[in-house]
Amino acid sequence: MQFLSFLISGLSLGSVYALIALGYTMVYGIAKMLNFAHGDVIMVGAYIIYVVSTMQGLPVWVGILASVLGCTALGMLIERLAYKPLRGAQSLAVLITAIGVSYFLQNAALLIFGSSPKSFSSIINRKPIRLFSGDLVISWEAILTLSVSILIMIALTVFISKSKQGKAMRAVSEDRAAAQLMGINVNRTITLTFAIGSALAAVAGILLCSSYPTLTPYTGAMPGIKAFTAAVFGGIGSIPGAMLGGVLIGIIQMLANGYISTQLSDAIVFAVLIIVLLVKPTGLLGKKINEKV
Amino acid sequence: MSQKAIKLLGGSRPVDKNSAITVSIVVALFAVIEVLKGTGHISNLLSGLLVPICMYITLAVSLNLVVGILGELSLGHAGFMCVGAYASALFSLVTKEAIPMTWLRFLLAFLIGGAVAAVFGLLIGIPVLRLKGDYLAIVTLAFGEIIKNLVTILHLGVDKHGLHFSTESVAALRLAEDGRILIKGALGITGVPKSSTFEIGFVIVMITLLVSLNLVRSAKGRAIMAIRDNRIAAESVGINITTYKLFVFSLSAFFAGLAGVLYSHNLATLTANTNNFGYNMSISILLLVVLGGVGSIRGSVIAAIILTALPELLRGLSDYRMLIYSILLIVIMLFNASPKLVALRERVSPKNLIKRKKAQKEVQANV
Numbered sequence: 001m002q003f004l005s006f007l008i009s010g011l012s013l014g015s016v017y018a019l020i021a022l023g024y025t026m027v028y029g030i031a032k033m034l035n036f037a038h039g040d041v042i043m044v045g046a047y048i049i050y051v052v053s054t055m056q057g058l059p060v061w062v063g064i065l066a067s068v069l070g071c072t073a074l075g076m077l078i079e080r081l082a083y084k085p086l087r088g089a090q091s092l093a094v095l096i097t098a099i100g101v102s103y104f105l106q107n108a109a110l111l112i113f114g115s116s117p118k119s120f121s122s123i124i125n126r127k128p129i130r131l132f133s134g135d136l137v138i139s140w141e142a143i144l145t146l147s148v149s150i151l152i153m154i155a156l157t158v159f160i161s162k163s164k165q166g167k168a169m170r171a172v173s174e175d176r177a178a179a180q181l182m183g184i185n186v187n188r189t190i191t192l193t194f195a196i197g198s199a200l201a202a203v204a205g206i207l208l209c210s211s212y213p214t215l216t217p218y219t220g221a222m223p224g225i226k227a228f229t230a231a232v233f234g235g236i237g238s239i240p241g242a243m244l245g246g247v248l249i250g251i252i253q254m255l256a257n258g259y260i261s262t263q264l265s266d267a268i269v270f271a272v273l274i275i276v277l278l279v280k281p282t283g284l285l286g287k288k289i290n291e292k293v
Numbered sequence: 294m295s296q297k298a299i300k301l302l303g304g305s306r307p308v309d310k311n312s313a314i315t316v317s318i319v320v321a322l323f324a325v326i327e328v329l330k331g332t333g334h335i336s337n338l339l340s341g342l343l344v345p346i347c348m349y350i351t352l353a354v355s356l357n358l359v360v361g362i363l364g365e366l367s368l369g370h371a372g373f374m375c376v377g378a379y380a381s382a383l384f385s386l387v388t389k390e391a392i393p394m395t396w397l398r399f400l401l402a403f404l405i406g407g408a409v410a411a412v413f414g415l416l417i418g419i420p421v422l423r424l425k426g427d428y429l430a431i432v433t434l435a436f437g438e439i440i441k442n443l444v445t446i447l448h449l450g451v452d453k454h455g456l457h458f459s460t461e462s463v464a465a466l467r468l469a470e471d472g473r474i475l476i477k478g479a480l481g482i483t484g485v486p487k488s489s490t491f492e493i494g495f496v497i498v499m500i501t502l503l504v505s506l507n508l509v510r511s512a513k514g515r516a517i518m519a520i521r522d523n524r525i526a527a528e529s530v531g532i533n534i535t536t537y538k539l540f541v542f543s544l545s546a547f548f549a550g551l552a553g554v555l556y557s558h559n560l561a562t563l564t565a566n567t568n569n570f571g572y573n574m575s576i577s578i579l580l581l582v583v584l585g586g587v588g589s590i591r592g593s594v595i596a597a598i599i600l601t602a603l604p605e606l607l608r609g610l611s612d613y614r615m616l617i618y619s620i621l622l623i624v625i626m627l628f629n630a631s632p633k634l635v636a637l638r639e640r641v642s643p644k645n646l647i648k649r650k651k652a653q654k655e656v657q658a659n660v
Contacts, residue, residue, distance in 0.1 A: 028427075034427060034430075082623055082627070085627050085631040085633065085634070086626070086627065086630055086631050086632075087632075088632045089630040089631060089632055090587075090630060092360075092366070092583055092587060093583070093626055093629070093630030094630075095366075095583075096579070096580060096583045096584075096622070096626050097622075097623055097626040097627065097630075099576055099580065099622075100619050100620075100622035100623040100626060101619075101623060103615065103618070103619035103622065104616065104619035104620060104623065107615040107616040107618075107619055108616060110615070111612055111613070111616060225434075225438075225572065228431065229431065229435065232427070232428060232431045236427060236428075261446070263442070263445065263446045264442065264443075264446065266438060266442050267438070267439045267442035267443060270435035270436075270438050270439050270442075271435075271439060273431070273432070273435050274420070274421075274432055274435050274436070277424060277428055277431075277432055278420050278423070278424075281423065281424050281425070281428060282428065283428075
């Protein structure tokens with residue numbers, strides 16, 4: 001019973017990681033950059049819904065809408081101002097710029113909201129379900145997180161594989177120059193990728209803060225790194241890989257939390273990552289790249 | 294000093310201009326600060342920054358060996374610093390009474406801190422260096438986080454029965470009455486002698502600098518840069534890639550360990566958190582390397598000095614300090630690396646304007 005409850009909380013946390021990891025992996029696949037500011041977009045999304053729904057008292061759906069739209073705009077803005085001028089530059093330069101953006105978002109939030117944690121009110125107010133005469137408690141947040149994440153993942157998979165824009169995204173990630181020759185607007189496709197990734201980050205932020213209701217300017221940092229780990233774990237650049245990696249990392253973390261030690265759970269997650277990468281150097285579902293001599 | 298050590302420090306090799314400039318900059322700065330210190334013209338704020346500046350120079354130069362010379366992205370450099378800091382702090386704490394001579398104890402602390410970090414570098418390097426690019430980066434990040442995490446939960450005590458350690462609490466150590474607690478988990482190590490001074494920091498910086506500058510110019514260094522530029526070509530002319538990679542990785546870890554010793558002997562209490570040994574620190578060191586110029590050791594030194602002093606110089610802006618710092622960072626990166634801006638800079642730079650005018654004149658003369 002205990003195992004089942006750890007598993008459920010792991011699945012719910014893992015699906016949040018998966019949503020964030022999707023943003024990392026899509027951006028990596030298309031723009032070939034590690035967007036270190038992605039974790040902080042989660043934090044911005046959570047603050048937006050906090051301001052709209054908790055401080056202003058507007059209905060929750062308005063807050064969710066504002067958060068998703070706000071983050072989408074933010075993602076596109078960051079891409080336009082900070083990353084687009086660096087297209088074709090060294091990858092390290094882009095990485096450092098992304099870190100600069102991450103510092104900027106954190107410190108801007110610190111200035112506006114202060115460093116004291118804000119208590120985030122969950123977007124659903126319902127008593128948890130008790131099964132097996134109270135042995136197994138499932139929170140509504142976990143159910144909501146799981147179902148929303150599954151829906152989003154299905155929608156995203158369909159979008160990527162069937163729609164014209166989705167095909168364009170795959171083409172750009174396969175070969176940017178060839179895609180351009182075929183008449184695909186590469187710049188617009190990259191902007192679209194950032195928009196989708198940031199919208200997913202907003203949803204992840206709302207779901208994460210509903211389950212773990214403290215909000216500080218650094219809320220996004222650790223989930224960001226974990227999700228980045230998840231994306232690498234599943235094979236960075238691979239969309240099913242990010243989903244699988246996210247869910248697995250969430251479950252491993254919760255099981256380690258429950259059975260071994262709460263303080264060591266992060267170390268265990270990273271240790272598992274290292275072992276997996278040593279056995280499969282390009283992640284679980286990553287493509288093996290053959291070198292040409 | 295053995296023949297080999299002299300060679301490593303560049304004793305028998307002719308001096309090249311570039312390295313000489315770098316070394317003279319550092320020596321000149323040291324002399325200026327010593328004079329200012331002697332005449333009492335130095336503020337408290339700045340004198341508190343001197344040891345951290347030495348530490349950051351050492352860290353940046355050593356990370357540059359991995360990132361710039363070997364060409365592998367490492368995001369776990371702070372982990373090695375952490376190992377060096379803890380190992381040496383523990384040593385100094387235990388031998389505080391046994392070795393009364395501060396200089397000897399501190400020298401041994403440096404050797405131990407550096408050596409332990411180098412061993413960790415080697416141990417981590419063996420599995421990690423099989424990976425490439427971003428995968429290597431994430432694994433070094435993971436190792437750094439694991440080291441920080443393990444150190445935070447470690448409790449260590451000593452009594453007449455020997456060493457006791459636990460991952461839970463001080464009480465779980467079950468020390469005898471004469472027992473002494475050495476590491477208190479998240480509360481860290483207290484009572485490490487504050488032996489770090491600017492002069493010792495300078496010596497460490499010089500050692501790091503001389504070894505690194507000479508490594509780059511040696512046959513070993515050329516082999517390493519060949520691996521960076523074209524791994525397959527390097528392998529096919531008989532360069533042993535694994536050996537060289539491990540060598541650079543552990544050498545870099547050794548220097549990071551030395552920086553850790555400087556750090557731990559500059560504080561009253563040594564604890565591990567995200568900002569000093571976690572990934573934030575690794576990123577800050579990487580920032581120094583990239584802003585100074587990947588592969589440029591002089592750049593790392595200058596960036597370390599400026600960027601360590603910058604947040605303090607911006608202190609007047611109080612709350613806006615870090616915000617401005619982050620904006621500066623983005624702007625510098627855009628200015629430095631954006632292909633369009635680089636092209637623009639080249640067009641308007643005075644050197645090129647003169648060149649172009651000359652070319653025009655020649656064309657006219659030919660007509």
